[in-house]
Amino acid sequence: MGTRDRVLIVDDEWQMRNLLKVLLYPSFDAEEAEDGEEALALLKKKSFSLVILDLMMPGISGWEVCEKIREEKQVPILMLTARGDTKDKVEGFTAGADDYLVKPFEPEELVARVKALVRRARAGGQIETDVLEAADLKIDRTARLIYAGNTIVELTPKEFELVELLAVNDKVIFTRDMLMARIWETHQEPDIRTTDTHIKNIREKFRKGGLSFNPIRTVWGKGYRFQKPES
Incomplete structure (x- = not known):
């Protein structure tokens, strides 16, 4: 043993x-x-x-x-x-x-x-910082911090988890039910607007932080996905 x-x-x-x-x-x-x-x-x-x-x-x-x-x-x-x-x-x-x-x-x-x-x-040996980057958006998964340029965007834990999940799986369209199951670990949404409200708050915080693009896109009739800026 x-x-x-x-x-x-x-x-x-x-x-x-x-x-x-x-x-x-x-x-x-x-x-x-x-x-x-x-x-x-x-x-x-x-x-x-x-x-x-x-x-x-x-x-x-x-x-x-x-x-x-x-x-x-x-x-x-x-x-x-x-x-x-x-x-x-x-x-x-x-x-x-x-x-x-x-x-x-x-x-x-x-x-x-x-x-x-x-x-x-x-x-x-030494732990590496796990960082995702798209244009001026940086997601530090180890530190659990998000930056717009050099500015820290103040997100709640759930908001961070939402952004991280979408960014890591940027080719996936997440329905509200999928997000509730992954982030809130439930299939029953107590308030049908819970996910929408969180997404709205995240977008507003990104806008105020000066992020140059909107990384969370609405796919009408389906849900949400992460989208990098077009080069």
């Missing part, structure tokens, strides 16, 4: 550390640190496949811990925080984080992100 991947959980709240250990146990061994100093000490003694790092901690902040880890190691870092501001995300990635998850989170999403980070790190 092979050695299991080991994850270091760094959070000043014992309830959160315990929850994370329970969620990760089926697939990973986990050790914990209640602050940045303890985490850095453990990282000097042992090897870990991934670090889950809380942003807001007493003493050394998660940003500082992340920067200190990056000075010596390329271990994947998943930043965990109650703050979902784009500015915080950008600072986290600048400090060296590989992914960012906002509390409260869905347990399945956390485990999926941890597995993906560990898998990519094992396959390629």
